[in-house]
Amino acid sequence: MQCDYYDAGRCRSCTLIEQPYDAQLLAKEQHCRDLVPGADVVWLPPVAGPEQGFRTxxxxxxxxxxxxxxxxxxxxxxxxxxxxxxxxxxxxxxxxxxxxxxxxxxxxxxxxxxxxxxxxxxxxxxxxxxxxxxxxxxxxxxxxxxxxxxxxxxxxxxxxxxxxxxxxxxxxxxxxxxxxxxxxxxxEASTLRMRVNDIDLHLRPQSFFQTNTDIAAALYRQAQAWVDALAPASVWDLYCGVGGFALHCARSAAGTERDVVGIETSSEAVASARLSARELGLTRVRFEAGDATAFALGSSHAPDLVVVNPPRRGIGPELSRWLEGSSVRQVVYSSCHAESLARDLAAMPSLRPSRAQLLDMFPQTPHYEVLTLLERR
Structure with missing residues (x-):
């Protein structure tokens, strides 16, 4: 990618712009593989998108x-x-x-x-x-x-x-x-309709949404495929945002609903997720505003599967310890910072990575998203 701003020294935000894109992708995947433990982890092919024109x-x-x-x-x-x-x-x-x-x-x-x-x-x-x-x-x-x-x-x-x-x-x-x-x-309009994989997500002004919609769509599709294969009866989506993972996992491949709970601190994001669920006619999905860790620690029971999509700091020691000691059989962990993912994995030794995939959400920079399936062993 050629950039006049970069060449003139006016902006140096794209720190990898001088590297060929294939080399960027290879280095990111190697960095991720070095941080996600397990010789038996099945790595799916990395997901790459356009090198430019991707930020929405x-x-x-x-x-x-x-x-x-x-x-x-x-x-x-x-x-x-x-x-x-x-x-x-x-x-x-x-x-x-x-x-x-x-x-x-x-x-x-x-x-x-x-x-x-x-x-x-x-x-x-x-x-x-x-x-x-x-x-x-x-x-x-x-x-x-x-x-x-x-x-x-x-x-x-x-x-x-x-x-x-x-x-x-x-x-x-x-x-x-x-x-x-x-x-x-x-x-008069309060939401922006974000159609992803035939699901209408609603974005309110103070709600978070991935900046690369094409890669976000691939991220949700892969998580949905893993959840469908595992067929859990109940799912929690912690740090759910506007409900991307929860809504993609709400129905099985056969079309039957499963019990899904989404937790997010932003009340605006929760309102957006609830609107999407109503439009989809989902009756066994609910979204609540709250802290993910507090919700898990205060619950009287655990679901079959948990999806986590935390900020860069990761899910942290408290939630990691809760997951480690819980009856949760699988965790789908979407991370934008592999170093914090590695710290969280170290605190959950019983939940081992079985599958992983790098998704290049941020070309021209060292940042990326990695999706990991953890299974209890």
Whole structure:
């Protein structure tokens, strides 16, 4: 992949861009194999996607001036570096960025200046659905610009008809985080429909969704295949997000429902998952907002199979110990950080990896997703 930003030294985020893609993939799989123990682990062929144009979510730092806003990253001095033509984004998402930047100027949303701690607009978050619809979120320091954003929304819809959901997120503190806790919805539509493997997942503004939809679809299909082969009567999906794994595993290959519980800290994600379950007509699937570890430790019984898809830190020692001492026969572990996966596996010696697969969710970087099937021995 060739990138003018990288060649000019303006952005070096794609640290593997100078390596051939096949070499990237080979090195990632070897790194993963070195961390996942077991000589008898069956490694499925790695799943690779396009080298560019795969990111369906843009997390753009706002910079520059009101008349010439930048959308991209900040340099070492905290000044904006515009990356609207980044090759990681699909063409229609790239075409949306200049319209969003023009809207920033039109609605007079002054970009936040990190060195002086002045201004309003900190980030612009744009998500593209598989159908090409967009969710646009403006992360602001205060509500000062909200009325102007509302006033000019008709212009945005006319200039960018793909926009379905628009919201404002409030982040008043001067912190190196992406968003705050409070969200103000500005459109009648509150969710972006994310069709994955013929299942409609719903994405609300503060819900997490994988940034590479094609690889996420492959991830869910493989987990579904393993669960179908094992035919558990009951499943927990811990760290369930908007319900991707839970909804894919809710029915057997024969079409019969199984008991599935999804647990997620984000109430917005849980609301999204419940909506998807209702639309699918699922009656034996429920989603609850809560902490995965607390839910497991507080339960009076264990399911046949558990799916975990934790953040980079992994599931941690408490949940690992609970799984080790439980009656759970199988665990499907989806990890975005193989080092934390290795730590968790070491705490669950009775649950041994039997199958694994690398899925290249993040080409041009050292990051990847690995899906592992653990079986009690």
């Amino acid at each position: 979510k843009a997390k753009m730092v706002a910079g520059g001036t009101l008349d010439e806003p930048t959308l991209g990253i900040l340099d070492a001095d905290g000044r904006g570096v515009d990356l609207r033509s980044c090759g990681l984004y699909p063409a229609d998402l790239q075409r949306a960025f200049p319209v969003v930047a023009a809207f920033v100027t039109r609605a007079a949303i002054t970009p936040y200046d990190v060195p002086s701690r002045t201004g309003e607009l900190k980030h612009v978050l744009v998500t593209r659905s598989p159908d090409g619809e967009l969710m646009v979120r403006f992360v602001l320091r205060s509500q000062e610009a909200v009325s102007r954003i509302r006033k000019h929304l008709p212009w945005l819809h006319e200039a960018l008809p793909a926009v379905r959901v628009v919201s404002v997120n409030l982040l008043p503190e001067h912190r190196a985080v992406l968003e705050g806790e409070r969200e103000i919805l500005l459109t």
